[in-house]
Amino acid sequence: MPAEAALRCEHLVKTFDTTRAVDDLSLEVSPGQIFGLLGPNGSGKTTTIRIGLGIYVPDGGSLLVLGHRDPLEVRDRLGYLPEERGLYPRMRIDEQLAFLGTIRGLPFREAKRRAGTWLENLGLAENAKSQTNELSKGMQQKVQFAAAVIHEPDLLVLDEPFSGLDPVNTRLLKDLILEQKTRGATVVLSTHRMDQVEQMCESICLIHEGQAVLTGKLDEIRASYGKSTVRLDYDGDASSLEGLSGVREVRDSGRSASLLMEPAADPQEVLRQLLDRVRVRSFSLEEPSVEDIFLDKVGYDPRHEATS
Amino acid sequence: MNLGKVAQVARREYVARVRSKAFILTTLLIPGLFVVWGSISGLLQRTDIDQLRLSVLDFGTGIGANLTEHLEGIEELPIIIEESFEVGPAEQDAVRQRMSNLIREDDLDGYLVLRPDDEILARAQYFARETGNPVIIGRLERAVSVAVLENWFSGEELARLRRVQGADLETITVSDEGEEAGGFWVAYISTFVLGMLIYMMTLMHGQQMAMAIVEEKSSRLIELIIGAVTAVEFMAGKIFGVLGAGLTQLAVWIVMGLVAVLFVLPGLAMADGLMEIGLAEAFSIGTLSYFLIFFMLGYVMYVTMFAAIGATCNSTEELQHAMFPAMMPILIGFFSTFYVMTNPNALASRVLSFIPLFTPFTMFARVNVAEPPLWEVWLAILLLAVAVVLSVYAAAKVFRVSILMHGKRPAIVDIWRMLKTA
Numbered sequence: 001m002p003a004e005a006a007l008r009c010e011h012l013v014k015t016f017d018t019t020r021a022v023d024d025l026s027l028e029v030s031p032g033q034i035f036g037l038l039g040p041n042g043s044g045k046t047t048t049i050r051i052g053l054g055i056y057v058p059d060g061g062s063l064l065v066l067g068h069r070d071p072l073e074v075r076d077r078l079g080y081l082p083e084e085r086g087l088y089p090r091m092r093i094d095e096q097l098a099f100l101g102t103i104r105g106l107p108f109r110e111a112k113r114r115a116g117t118w119l120e121n122l123g124l125a126e127n128a129k130s131q132t133n134e135l136s137k138g139m140q141q142k143v144q145f146a147a148a149v150i151h152e153p154d155l156l157v158l159d160e161p162f163s164g165l166d167p168v169n170t171r172l173l174k175d176l177i178l179e180q181k182t183r184g185a186t187v188v189l190s191t192h193r194m195d196q197v198e199q200m201c202e203s204i205c206l207i208h209e210g211q212a213v214l215t216g217k218l219d220e221i222r223a224s225y226g227k228s229t230v231r232l233d234y235d236g237d238a239s240s241l242e243g244l245s246g247v248r249e250v251r252d253s254g255r256s257a258s259l260l261m262e263p264a265a266d267p268q269e270v271l272r273q274l275l276d277r278v279r280v281r282s283f284s285l286e287e288p289s290v291e292d293i294f295l296d297k298v299g300y301d302p303r304h305e306a307t308s
Numbered sequence: 309m310n311l312g313k314v315a316q317v318a319r320r321e322y323v324a325r326v327r328s329k330a331f332i333l334t335t336l337l338i339p340g341l342f343v344v345w346g347s348i349s350g351l352l353q354r355t356d357i358d359q360l361r362l363s364v365l366d367f368g369t370g371i372g373a374n375l376t377e378h379l380e381g382i383e384e385l386p387i388i389i390e391e392s393f394e395v396g397p398a399e400q401d402a403v404r405q406r407m408s409n410l411i412r413e414d415d416l417d418g419y420l421v422l423r424p425d426d427e428i429l430a431r432a433q434y435f436a437r438e439t440g441n442p443v444i445i446g447r448l449e450r451a452v453s454v455a456v457l458e459n460w461f462s463g464e465e466l467a468r469l470r471r472v473q474g475a476d477l478e479t480i481t482v483s484d485e486g487e488e489a490g491g492f493w494v495a496y497i498s499t500f501v502l503g504m505l506i507y508m509m510t511l512m513h514g515q516q517m518a519m520a521i522v523e524e525k526s527s528r529l530i531e532l533i534i535g536a537v538t539a540v541e542f543m544a545g546k547i548f549g550v551l552g553a554g555l556t557q558l559a560v561w562i563v564m565g566l567v568a569v570l571f572v573l574p575g576l577a578m579a580d581g582l583m584e585i586g587l588a589e590a591f592s593i594g595t596l597s598y599f600l601i602f603f604m605l606g607y608v609m610y611v612t613m614f615a616a617i618g619a620t621c622n623s624t625e626e627l628q629h630a631m632f633p634a635m636m637p638i639l640i641g642f643f644s645t646f647y648v649m650t651n652p653n654a655l656a657s658r659v660l661s662f663i664p665l666f667t668p669f670t671m672f673a674r675v676n677v678a679e680p681p682l683w684e685v686w687l688a689i690l691l692l693a694v695a696v697v698l699s700v701y702a703a704a705k706v707f708r709v710s711i712l713m714h715g716k717r718p719a720i721v722d723i724w725r726m727l728k729t730a
Contacts, residue, residue, distance in 0.1 A: 050535075055531070075535060076536075080532065080535060086524075088524075089527065099316065102316040
């Protein structure tokens with residue numbers, strides 16, 4: 001094994017009453033990378049994260065966080081942005097940031113100084129004395145991110161950091177996350193946004209029903225699927241894509257589609273059939289996208305709730 | 309437990325409390341309430357009368373003239389005698405009619421009727437528009453009885469009687485340390501006022517604390533905090549923060565009280581009465597030391613219960629219903645002090661003072677009123693301290709399990725399970 005893993009879970013189990021939220025889950029996060037934690041709602045992502053942060057104690061399995069079995073021993077080196085955001089509604093945000101820094105081990109003065117610097121960098125210096133409920137949602141999210149990193153954690157866990165952000169703030173947040181990586185932090189990114197995973201993560205773990213169904217380096221995973229996916233841009237009737245021989249699944253998006261081919265299928269044959277049915281604007285043979293892999297592994301169920 | 313983190317949580321809690329509007333308002337308003345309450349009871353004692361126009365009707369006792377003299381001699385009441393005369397049996401009704409009409413037309417404030425009596429010479433009746441002032445009634449009563457006595461006795465005998473009549477009952481409290489004059493009023497005032505303080509502050513701050521925890525829970529802040537600090541550190545920090553705020557409030561009130569006693573009261577007329585009661589004795593160092601012990605231990609115990617209950621609730625509405633069990637011991641404790649004060653050594657009082665849930669009120673009352681044996685006092689304090697440790701421990705467990713739980717509130721059975729397993 002190369003460097004010591006920033007986070008390693010082996011055969012983790014966590015049960016709430018009768019539901020098994022995490023079921024024999026193993027994963028490993030190498031230091032210094034951005035790691036994507038994927039999975040549908042209720043798959044056990046948040047529970048896994050909470051175990052890794054020492055908020056929950058697992059019922060079984062072993063855990064190694066920054067080289068320690070008990071996350072609480074290294075709690076000042078961990079940073080966390082929870083999925084459901086929370087700040088004290090009636091507390092000045094500079095004091096709030098400083099407080100959240102001190103409970104992660106910063107001395108009070110240092111925490112205050114850094115809170116000031118962060119608010120300056122985020123363009124919120126004028127709002128330092130405002131209370132949370134006087135800020136816009138985007139501003140609150142920025143403050144929340146600063147709270148997660150003010151103590152410069154070695155392991156930073158971000159649970160759905162992009163939810164509810166407009167494109168400008170998404171871009172800003174992405175830069176901030178990359179800054180943390182540059183600083184040397186390991187980042188665990190839990191998200192539904194497949195495009196973000198594709199752009200940012202080196203490795204991923206796909207969790208489904210409490211188990212890791214797929215884990216490893218993103219490049220390798222995609223390569224293992226081979227160039228077995230047809231990316232098609234077309235004009236025509238979607239129903240005419242049904243029943244193509246050599247295609248096991250069609251994911252239609254209206255004017256474009258992903259065609260998942262059967263292992264032995266010939267792409268030439270598929271193209272020939274398509275030419276008879278629709279007007280083809282573009283046809284390319286590619287590795288599957290993360291979204292394709294996600295849907296392939298988890299299975300597409302239309303009754304399932306959309307992403308939160 | 310990391311004390312540095314406890315201190316940080318406590319610091320935030322303290323600052324948030326002390327800066328809150330509720331804190332500032334109650335700190336200023338509650339002494340105001342005491343002043344209002346004091347003034348009202350002061351007013352009851354006072355006679356705010358420019359003049360009291362009275363008439364005396366003697367229905368044949370022969371002491372009317374004497375009574376008139378005594379009435380005019382009452383220093384506290386500016387009495388003006390309008391008419392004083394003997395009334396024959398035939399005219400009695402007509403004269404009374406006339407006098408009552410004078411009262412109705414506001415030409416007279418009241419009149420006394422003296423009727424002959426076989427046993428005590430004369431029975432007096434007071435007719436007036438206002439008969440509720442205890443001071444006026446008391447003075448009139450005394451004047452009548454003096455007039456009767458002077459009619460029956462004379463010389464040395466009368467002088468002795470008058471001296472007996474003027475003597476008050478002096479009360480002296482006997483304790484292990486010695487004897488102390490002052491007695492009931494001293495103990496009553498200090499027990500009531502200080503007990504009231506514990507009652508108000510624990511109820512108020514306990515509820516605020518529970519509310520704050522529910523807020524932290526429902527805003528999901530708690531997820532950010534738990535992990536950085538443990539549930540136990542978090543709770544301990546909050547309790548210390550709230551206790552600090554409580555002590556701050558208390559300190560402000562004590563300073564305000566001292567200023568009032570030293571600089572404001574001496575200038576007021578009613579101050580004499582209060583000094584007579586013995587304000588200094590009522591709030592002696594001994595009393596205040598015991599108060600601080602019972603206050604701090606009780607405060608932590610009660611507030612902890614509110615914290616645990618807050619941790620199990622998801623919304624303020626839910627909290628309103630759930631809070632009652634934590635309020636019960638405070639209510640029972642405070643209201644049983646009234647019984648304990650009057651019967652400090654009764655069996656029920658002794659039992660109540662050893663039940664830690666009520667000790668802060670009941671033992672404090674006993675200490676103040678009766679000075680029970682020292683071993684009893686310290687045993688109760690010890691039991692209370694043990695209860696404080698236990699309640700913090702139990703609350704920490706409930707807290708740890710409930711704080712991240714959402715959805716259905718745990719039933720008592722679930723809480724019991726938490727205590728056994730967590």
